[in-house]
Amino acid sequence: MFGKHIGSKLSAHLHGELPPDETRQVAEHLRDCQRCRTEYEEISFGAQMAAQLNREQAPDSLWNELESALNGNPVHRKGAVEAAATRRKSWLAIPAVQFAAVAVTLSLIGAAFWLYRRESPPEPDNRPSWEVTRLEGQPVIGEKKMDEKGRLAVGEWLATDASSRAQISVGQIGEVKIEPNSRVRLVTANGDEHRLGMTHGKMEAFIWAPPRQFFVETPSALAVDLGCSYTLEINGDGVGLLHVTLGWVAFESQGLESFVPAGAMCVTRPQLGPGTPYFNDASVDFQNALAKFDTAGTDHTVRSAALDAVLIQARKRDALTLWHLLARTVENERGRVYDRLAELIPPPPKVRRKGVLNGDRTMLDAWWDSLELGDTEWWRMWKGPLPTQTK
Numbered sequence: 001m002f003g004k005h006i007g008s009k010l011s012a013h014l015h016g017e018l019p020p021d022e023t024r025q026v027a028e029h030l031r032d033c034q035r036c037r038t039e040y041e042e043i044s045f046g047a048q049m050a051a052q053l054n055r056e057q058a059p060d061s062l063w064n065e066l067e068s069a070l071n072g073n074p075v076h077r078k079g080a081v082e083a084a085a086t087r088r089k090s091w092l093a094i095p096a097v098q099f100a101a102v103a104v105t106l107s108l109i110g111a112a113f114w115l116y117r118r119e120s121p122p123e124p125d126n127r128p129s130w131e132v133t134r135l136e137g138q139p140v141i142g143e144k145k146m147d148e149k150g151r152l153a154v155g156e157w158l159a160t161d162a163s164s165r166a167q168i169s170v171g172q173i174g175e176v177k178i179e180p181n182s183r184v185r186l187v188t189a190n191g192d193e194h195r196l197g198m199t200h201g202k203m204e205a206f207i208w209a210p211p212r213q214f215f216v217e218t219p220s221a222l223a224v225d226l227g228c229s230y231t232l233e234i235n236g237d238g239v240g241l242l243h244v245t246l247g248w249v250a251f252e253s254q255g256l257e258s259f260v261p262a263g264a265m266c267v268t269r270p271q272l273g274p275g276t277p278y279f280n281d282a283s284v285d286f287q288n289a290l291a292k293f294d295t296a297g298t299d300h301t302v303r304s305a306a307l308d309a310v311l312i313q314a315r316k317r318d319a320l321t322l323w324h325l326l327a328r329t330v331e332n333e334r335g336r337v338y339d340r341l342a343e344l345i346p347p348p349p350k351v352r353r354k355g356v357l358n359g360d361r362t363m364l365d366a367w368w369d370s371l372e373l374g375d376t377e378w379w380r381m382w383k384g385p386l387p388t389q390t391k
């Protein structure tokens with residue numbers, strides 16, 4: 001069914017060394033073949049860990065300084081802040097450098113102003129754009145009905161009606177199918193930042209680039225690709241539903257973060273931001289109770305009853321949901337979540353009730369790491385080294 005396996009091409013694929021048509025074939029094979037996908041994940045995990053080791057070495061000491069500063073240790077705080085300040089300022093302390101910096105800044109402002117006056121508005125043809133393929137009906141780019149192929153430039157909208165669909169090539173890193181009744185804008189098309197905005201409709205994204213290169217802005221949260229395939233649907237009220245089919249996606253807004261693995265879903269709501277993620281196969285009662293909790297606001301009675309219903313019905317696998325609830329609960333609510341999660345997945349050594357109730361990040365990370373939610377390799381890869389691992 002899948003033709004030949006592609007083990008020999010995986011390393012070249014990971015390093016972006018394949019020509020575009022082959023990249024696409026490999027990506028499609030990866031989407032459909034579990035065996036090659038597992039192999040690819042192992043290879044990219046190794047590569048990522050090696051890269052992380054190099055990247056993390058320098059900031060390590062700085063991180064420790066910051067951490068003790070945050071922990072309120074007055075002696076270290078002074079030292080840390082001074083050390084950081086010295087590091088940043090030392091080269092600026094020389095008057096000649098300061099003068100040069102000011103001169104460069106001024107000339108940049110001047111140049112920017114001149115460019116703005118001369119070239120605003122920008123020529124549409126000079127804008128970066130992505131290829132769009134018509135799949136059905138007559139999708140519209142800007143004001144124009146599109147032919148078989150078209151280009152979506154930065155700042156332009158692609159719209160589909162009830163009977164049209166289109167496919168957008170996300171630079172060289174993936175593709176996004178736009179389903180009927182959707183409205184999508186190309187926000188950014190840089191080498192390492194690919195960003196769409198969607199006001200309503202449905203898209204199916206498949207991205208084969210390293211994580212954090214593809215973003216979708218929705219009315220109430222930012223979807224950050226962490227190496228994966230997913231669908232994202234936004235209804236007329238701006239409520240979004242994310243459904244991950246491969247890898248991980250993060251939903252971010254207003255300081256809330258939801259990490260959604262394959263097989264899980266997450267709702268995002270205007271004003272409220274990303275809800276608590278849950279697995280598709282959780283019971284309907286569990287899902288309903290969770291939605292009640294997420295939307296209860298300050299109604300303490302509703303909130304408390306909904307939380308109890310979630311906790312009672314939680315299976316071991318629903319640790320995904322319970323762990324996220326630790327960051328979305330307060331005081332005795334959080335204690336109840338802690339106790340139920342501890343029954344399902346006993347906390348690893350050094351993770352203490354009191355610490356978790358105080359929001360201790362190290363303990364939360366350590367517990368998350370022990371949840372074994374399936375693709376934990378993906379999680380470790382993209383979240384970066386956990387404090388417990390770097391000892």
Ligand SMILES: [Zn+2]
Pocket residue numbers: 002004005006029033034035036037
């Ligand atoms: Zn294969």
